Amino acid sequence: MIDAFLHALSPTLLLVSAGGVVLGIVWGSLPGLSTTMAMMLLIGLSAGLSLEVALAFMLGVYNGSSFGGAVSAVLINIPGTPDSIPTMMEGYPLAKQGKGGEALGLAITASFLGNWVGIVLLVVCLPVILAIALNFKSWEMFLLAIIGISICGTMSSGTLPLKGWITGWLGMLAAFVGYDAIHGVARFTYGVPALFDGISYVAVLIGMFGLTEVMRALPQREGSGIPEKIGRTTPSLGILARYMPAAIRSGLIGMITGAIPGAGANIAAFLSYDIGRRRAKPEERAKWGKGSYEGIVCAEVANNANMGGGMLPTLTLGIPGNAPAAALLAALQLKNVILGPTIEVDHPGIVAFIYSLLIIANMITWVAALLLIKPCVKLFQLPHSLLLTLIVPICVIGAYSVRSEMSDVWMMLAAAFAGYAFYILRLPAAPVVLGIILAPLADENLRRALLLFDNNGLPFFAQQYVGHALVLLMVAVFMEGLLRDRRARLRAAVTRPVDEPAESASPPR
């Protein structure tokens, strides 16, 4: 661990981490540019970098942009990233009272604390999960992959899991295109050479999360105000000490949420915010919605602790905990680093190196965020139509750079159109990511497992206790999702004639 930390402290990696953090803070603070979008764009661009540099840069950006969303949320009432909406609900009223700087200072320190909670729990839990995961064989890995996609579907579409499962399954089908890994049979290629190597998931991810966002947000008319003076930005230790129990609770919520596939920073922030409000003292609760420091602490600690949580299933099982972690997993796959139970055997030292980079990025974020708040405010004066236009060629470079093939750019464009159709039809896009990444794992392991069962007979199958438990878990996930789905439809049927007609049926504009 000490060796890895010293290696991560080398001047080049330190500089790259700092560059990533600064870029991440600036990116996250600009309305409409999300952490997921940044990470997806970086997958392709990281192809030209060495493994260490790519990891340092991506983790720096991840760390920085996780905080950056709070800046515009507090100062101009526009969340830079979706998970900073609760911070906006409490921070903007404080900014109007002239306490914007103080609110941001607190948000920075809360993010710093949240990251620490995530990192500490990651370091503690990872060896345990890894030891358990080493016992997982083909059957268990297949079931885990399917459970991962299903849970992601459930978490992504909230009250209507069916739509989440549909997009997850579509992602799986897309991943089946190309030569199969066991027999080398060309599947669904129809003689098109560009499809023989399969659909580039990098191109799909960039299209669906980068270009779709451009297509959705760029045509919207401008509407942001320019912030006024923000005042002092150094955080008050007194306020922080007062809300320490809330911070620890929120850190745990963020970490646990992050470890569930598909449940990312958005759910972590909202869940922690809601629990925080319920548990607040009456005099504190009265402030919620009108400018509560405790609300900011709850949301920021949770959405940053989520990062460590998201890394847990990513590193141990190869199942991404959230969309940015999926991007990291994809970038590592391009470098032939396959995450999963054997990560410490296949790539000794990489886990410790990732811990070290997370710690360093977190420290840099704290310092850089305090220094960058005021310059970031100036960036709000840039129109988002200009910024989003400049992202288009970066999407093209990201998709093209992986294999230097124009077919990948076309694939990215097709994915962007599909992503826009998903937006209109109110289908979640995140399960596609998990589907496309986990389908090859599920495919190979299912066939291996069936072969094993065929060779060893029924008694062998009956002894797969972990597998049986996972089958039960999978059934529970689907049953719970179907029940939730049914409840949502019943609620919609009951409330529609009373509420405004299309309240539940129109996309948020």
Add this chain to the structure above:
Amino acid sequence: MTEKEKTVLSEDPNAGLATPVMDLVTAGVIGAIGIWFAIESLRLPTPGGLITAPGLLPFLTAGSLVVMAALLALAALRRRRGQAAGETAFELPPDFRRSLLLGAILAVYVAALQFLPVAAAMRIGSLRLVIGSFEVATFIAIVTVLRIFWRPVLWPCLAIAFGWVAFLSLVFRLVFEIQLP
């Protein structure tokens, strides 16, 4: 937690019920995709027998996708029956036409990247600058998008497009040594 907040507790706040007609369209398209993949999976060869067949999981996935599409369609039909007369069948975003226009520009841009026959190189000192279809097509695309979606005055659009293309080209071709179209 109020009902409104409950719907927010999802990673994608946009995901959820669309209008019944839109959900029916979704179910139709998804069902068709599922049936197509299921049929194609059955047509794949099975070199090692049925249990290691390359089409096994694709078939199971496509089959369950068809079931999910049917469930979505059934629910949408039920909702449609209870729908009041005159309710909107298709809910489109207010900037839908502008998004379509942008999509068309992007499609032309990608086509230009592939088919524009530009390949030139020049030397400035020790630097070898390459101008390919990326530089030309990107410049034109940025100017077009900025003029339509940002501001109608030409010269700032030209200046920004030139500066950004030059920056990207230098950084990716010379610093990262990444191939560009």
